[in-house]
Amino acid sequence: MVDDKLRTPGAVRDAERWTAHNYHPLPVVISSAEGAWLTDVDGKRYLDCLAGYSALNFGHRHPQLIAAAHAQLDRLTLTSRAFIHDQFADFCRELAELCGKDLVLPMNTGAEAVETGIKVARKWGYQVKGVPAGQANIIVADGNFHGRTTTIVSFSTDEDARADFGPYTPGFTVVPYGDLDALAAAIDDNTVAVLLEPIQGEQGVVVPPEGYLPGVRQVCTDRNVLFIADEIQSGLGRTGRTFACDHEGVVPDMYLLGKALGGGIVPVSAVAANSDVLGVLKPGQHGSTFGGNPLACAVATEVVRLLATGEFQRRSAALGERLRTGLEGLLGKGLVGVRVRGLWAGLDIDPALMSGREACERLMARGILAKDTHGSTIRLAPPLVITEEEIDQAIKTLTEVLAA
Structure with missing residues (x-):
């Protein structure tokens, strides 16, 4: 008082x-x-x-995360990606190993990770799959919550998030969450990715039917489509596994991570995928001044080490x-x-x-x-x-x- x-x-x-x-x-x-x-x-x-x-x-x-933040604050907080700092490689390597992927692209917020995933999937579609220019489409689920940028709310089915923010970004098809047949039917030759939350958090912690995620994985493999798992809320230990996808033994082509990755201290997000996917990006095509900054990497590396113990x-x-x-x-x-x-x-x-x-x-x-x-x-x-x-x-x- x-x-x-x-x-x-x-x-x-x-x-x-x-x-x-x-x-x-x-x-x-x-x-x-x-x-x-x-x-x-x-x-x-x-x-x-x-x-x-x-x-x-x-x-x-x-205490382990606070100690890492304090130590880094006394040394170095930002270089931009114009230079390499001494925390960067360890963070990217250890997070890639946790995810079982080759490469990591650090960003700041969850919405930035989602936007990055969308851009990478489209570029992969044009350069690797051979989709005609400007024709790429991505399958998403109703009830989704992936952030609130203009592009992301364009495929939201929540009118509070979406209404009066148009014109909306094209290139997305919405299907019922948990309905594998509807998802498979929506895929065409120009589909580059399926973007899903393995558990829909904002919708009320909605868990899909058993077998749904493995089915999505198989459909994506069969149709040469990327499976992007938005594990921003569900990942990093929340559900009793490192990733919610782990409950059914599913490995997506791309993980979108955030929230817990910053330990509640700094905003940290990341995209993790193999080099045949993330490798489509070249210098100057995507970036972030604060993405992967020294303070963020120092804290997030300790987060990864906490998770590595299980x-x-x-x-x-x-x-x-x-x-x-x-x-x-x-x-x-x-x-x-x-x-x-x-x-x-x-x-x-x-x-x-x-x-x-x-x-x-x-x-x-x-x-x-x-x-x-x-x-x-x-x-x-x-x-x-x-x-x-x-x-x-x-x-x-x-x-x-x-x-x-």
Whole structure:
């Protein structure tokens, strides 16, 4: 507390006064964090069950990542890609090895990784597959969320993300998510890629039917089409495996990575693919001033090393089962749908009880932070450092909210 007055209301008002309203955040103002816990400006603590949309997989201020950032801040932060710095090669090599690919192209944000993947796929289509100039098309799924750039919202089916931002970029065909027959039927001679989230996060942690991803892989192989997996939210330990594709033994032609790759410290994204795909790019054809900067590489290299031990994947898998058991026990008691993969869950609340926003506000009042999406659905994505006791606390609090 500060002078026995709550600071939160004033801070919320100031944020609303001086910021474009492109978000509708919960009325909480965070000032510090550690592990799975956040503290607001009034000293109240909250269990973080969102983890920055998976950007904080390793928790807030993970000591190994903070140490790497501090050490690099004292040495070098930016050179641009005009020069090579001493953190670059290690990061690219270790991330490529984690992905089982030949090459890595570092960028900054997830949307940049998606845009990069689109550009690479089109260039590959023209130079390698032999698609006529300007005719390349890419298959995407309805309910997708790949970012909010002009090109990406052009193939969004979410009207909030898409409406009034046209004219839209052509070259995309939308098919139902999880429908392999529809996807196969949409591919033609000019199709260069299929771009999918192996689990749709923004849609409410929607897991496709078993066999869908292997089927997509086979169709892409048979039709000489690139399979691009957007693992920006689902990857890097979130689902109990390094990548969500790993659950069905699927290896895409291209991984799009971000969020957790920066450890919650700096924005880092990357495209990982083999040289027969990423090798189509030549100097001057794509770039980023800050992409692969020394600070980003220093932090992201430590992220890759944390993942290389397998500890966080095992934690996510084991604790995810505890989360699943607790949440499925609430079906018929306020929840009408539960989807869990690792430490990632989508919960459908009975809309007769409350909206997802109202549920998140009630959870916040009880010290749990989560995020709603699409009406009565909320998502849980706690840091992978969360404990069994903290998971139980989150479930107990959710139970109280639904009962109330």
